[in-house]
Amino acid sequence: MKKLQQQLLDWFQENARELPWRKTYTPYHVWISEIMLQQTQMDRVVDYFNRWISRFPDLKSIAGACEQDVLKLWEGLGYYSRARNIIKSANILVAEYCGKLPADHNQLLKLPGIGKYTAGAIMSIAFNKEYPLVDANIERVFARLFNLAQPVKDKKTSAFIWRKAGDLLPYGKAREFNQALMELGALVCIAKNPRCKICPIKTDCQAFSFDLVAKRPVLNAPAKTIFIEMATGILEQNGRILIQKRKPKGVWANLWEFPGGRLEAGETPEMALVREYLEETELAVGNLKKITTVKHSYTIYRVTLHCYFCSLMDGRLEPVLHGAQEYRWVKPEELSDFALPAGHRKLVDHLQNEMGLFM
């Protein structure tokens, strides 16, 4: 084995964080952790992972699981299609693979939610097979190690990084080596203020030798942020609150929310709320009382969410849905049973913490 690989393996041996899925490397645990870790940082995943394993201890227990239970467990983690795809994959695995993850790269790639990275991660981390993987950490590490001047997302650059990840992989050490590269990227070769002084492979790092570490990796221009304002209303009647289940496609698919929507040009939040209630539910609401303003963000949007209490005016008493697939009148304390988008969950938290309402 070459010096570079050995230095990385030694460093990982000493510095690897203790993580719940690093104890036994049970394939099911590795799979769930890798899905949760997609576009999500380690520190945020650990609690979700532990709760997941408590609730769904093995693959068979997730097959046939209720989607609402799974989404509730996933609430706040984002990219909810990941959770739905776990259920789909588990059902396929129970029906066609004896309820076990196959140690087969091509078969893994056919499962929903598993792409090139995750297939490589399961093959190497769960089964210790010689398959490379490339994530944002490894892109950054290699962009510096090989001083890559082209954007790492470019097709040729990406192909180069994947090839290098395979070339460097030491036989019999795929599990440790792939994790070592990612761990180095997460703890040492970080995006801002990298800790080059303590890097175990700095003598091999071309960007370090040219003093170009701060200029690597070269990234594409980020999508432009869009600032929007939205209004939402908690409609209470006879002690119950109206919530609706979002449509099965698009953002926050199958999650529950209070009706509302985006302000149009020239509208006040109050005008937008009344209009959105009419459009989405055919209900006429009024008597608006401002609760709070919640700031949250998703994808490229930065949202200011104006939150109100409202009540039913003359007219229809039950909604006719145009923006959702289902509705319910729930007691305030039942809201904790439903998976809400983060902005709406922040509103419920505000009512509970700042206004002392039991929810």
Add this chain to the structure above:
DNA sequence: TAACCGTGGGC
């Protein structure tokens, strides 16, 4: 293929 799909923490 480029757009879509969330979120909270770090600085």
Add this chain to the structure above:
DNA sequence: TGCCCAAGGTT
């Protein structure tokens, strides 16, 4: 505080 970012996949 505003901005940047993260163990990607799907369509």
